[in-house]
Amino acid sequence: MLPERFFSDRFALSPSLLDQVLGTALRGRVDDADIYLEYRINEELLLEEGAVKKASRHVGQGAGVRAQSGARTGYAHTDDVSLPNLDEAARAARAIAERSATSGIVAVKPGHPPHNLYELDVPPVAADLGPKLDLLRRVDAEARAADPRVTQVIATLASEEVIMYIATAAGFAVGDVRPLTRLNVTVIAEEGGKRELGTYGGGGRVPFDFFLESARWQHFTAEAVRQAVLKLRAVEAPAGTMTVVLGPGWPGILLHEAVGHGLEGDFNRKGVSAFSGRLGEKVASELVTVVDDGTIPNRRGSLNVDDEGTPTGRNVLIENGVLRGYMQDRLNSRLMGMPATGNGRRESYAYPPMPRMTNTFMLAGPDAPEDIMRSVKRGLYAVAFGGGQVDITSGKFVFSASEAYLIEDGRIGAPVKGATLIGNGPDALTRVSRVGHDLQLDEGIGTCGKDGQSVPVGVGLPTIRIDGVTVGGTQV
């Protein structure tokens, strides 16, 4: 399906009409303008108490028109997409520019995305419901059979398709069709009056069959059960500063919070990030190289083009400990005189884009994970996390471990209750003393929130050792 054709059929908006709207937006002293069209379908299925009791399907469509003048942005959006409404939106958007009567004539040339990272024969929203319901029921049966202490299973399957098309005053237009799906398994286990929750899941820009391949759904289910049951015997987490070993994969949320947000172009242009003005400086141990890569096929955080039509790329943020680059959208790249990096993203047509991460991970190092573990006399080994948050100005970040163990004499000890880890972004990665050779990307579950907008993202990490992290337990 070609997005250009899709929107011209659906809204009767031909490229020449879009040129006309852009022309309206540009009539003023405007540096840049664009029109973003979006159509999305979301489908959610939920199983609880052994039955699929909730099913829903949501359709959203709309258009956003943006005009920019210097650092000013005018943005107007409407979910009633018609030429008069778009024209009105364009007039509202360009009102930010100082009045001046240059004519706005634009001829937009439709182009194609440079990548083809997730074209699917049968996108997940189009797959039959029968096998989807069947999968949820099998997850339920598998979880209950796995352990008698399992008392509740909640399984959700969410699928999405977003069709977008953007026409810009720079003279190009490009569209993208973005599938996305995620299976999530939550399990409650009970024993002796104690109740604990385990949760696991994954997905990506993949077809529904992804979950049936390589025993994936069985793996997700087994992990959720294992976590819940394990926590039943977890001891109080320690409190204080200690050596922490992070397992591979999803613990990469550390990078997302500790350095990722702080390296987004908007915060750095404004000088409000703890990393502002530090390009070329050492901000991490030389063992650390961090990249943000939107071009990995079928990953949750990947995009063919970002939401401004810029091709995504593999951007090195930190190389051997030295800060190399920021993540940029068009506005901030123009104002900072840096290239746009394909990181301009938005939750939907209802929001203007801003610099966001795609898939953010640390490259593998030389060490065997077992050796890293053996190198720690006493500490904490954390392998699964809930959410995290950062104050980009002070640099302080937290992320909450949902599965962690004490390390005693280089060996994995007792599991501990959930605890929040806290650190300082510009400082945390300087304390990385070992990096494993076992880089893993997460299973495809991440959603990042910024300024009220949520977008799907990925993270990744090899096993690493960090010396001196504050662990927020209760055991003094």
Next chain:
Amino acid sequence: MAVDLLLDVLKRAGAKGATEADGYLIEERSFSARVRLGQVETVTHSRDQRLSLRVFVGRATAAASTSDLSRESLERLIDDATSLARITAEDPLAGLPDPATLIGAVPDLDLVDRRGHALDAEEKIALARRAEEAALAVDPRITNSEGGEFFDRQSVYTYATSHGFSGSYEASTFGLTVTPVASANGEMQRDAWYSTTRKRISLESPEEVGRTAARRALRRLGARQVKTVEVPVIFDPETAAGLVGAVASAASGPALYRGTSFLRDRLGRRMASTMVTIVDDGTLPAGLGSKPFDGEGLSVGRLTVVGAGVLESYLLDTYSARKLGLTSTHRAARTGSGVGVATTNLVLQRGDASPEDLIRSVRSGFYVTELIGFGVSFVTGDYSRGAVGHWIENGELTYPVEEVTIAGNLLEMLDAVDGVGNDLVLRDVTSAPTVKIARMVVAGN
């Protein structure tokens, strides 16, 4: 007109096999302006609408929604919902509330301020600019800003059921926010202050919002870690409201019947210190969380969730109430995927002590002003979050503190509340006065 549209959709859903159905339509127009360092940064105009439909085919249910209200799109919405309801499992407890319990007349809760919206863009931008200017003028150490923002929103909510019920109400919202950055000796600290109201005239003045934001950023300069220790912890009103919100999450019907809440099986039992009384009141005139009826057309009254430490009511919609063998407490909220539960104006009732007295009562402890992260388990009540605040020595706030966590268990924390302030101000949908907890673990270096 919105009502006619909804009733027509419900009728057509009936023709396609729905035995019962309800629909909710939200229409919104909003404007926001952000000014940074005196310059307009972003101006946003938006128009949104979303129609959600919930259908029952026998005792099976499904939901669908759309932002496209064309006839063709609504036809598809009905097809999506009714066909999904044919594949979901029968549930004997599924269904609309008894029509006899629906609200009669829709009360006027004074939620609209039509004149408040009658400002042009330049005047709205000027409010944002004044607020930021005030912050920047407080102290030379306020060196930067993430901007001042003004927004206003006009919303119309319409609800109808296949039983023939329909109701509609309008609401206005106005907001001002400022986020200044303070810096000294190479350190940068950001904080924010905001005011959100139903009436524009009730907003704190732009100057007040700006000055408060600046003071909050300035007082964080020079922050340091403390040694790991177990001490009394005082939550300021903003962070105490977060504690109250956590209680509400655990008291919500879906979490209870799924067994994912630490408040399961605690109804009628003591769960907190007798100083703790939490009330959810949806009838407050011009209240930010007020609404004349809930997401299922039931009247939203005053509900005591916790009364002098005893868990008196859960937050329930019709379905979760039936699952728990209780009756709805009229707290249904429409969510993307159907019906959930939400609070209205949730308030921890004020106590006797002044916040100064609470601080004076602590020899060595921690006064918390901001919490970050998601380290709260509603299954067990285990609590561990990143915290920012001030250290208390001999009854006085001394130096600012950051990069520490506070940890405990919500049930134990609520039981250990030994002081509730008299400084309650209803400034958000969830509000609390200052709260003192006898002991928590503060983790630092």
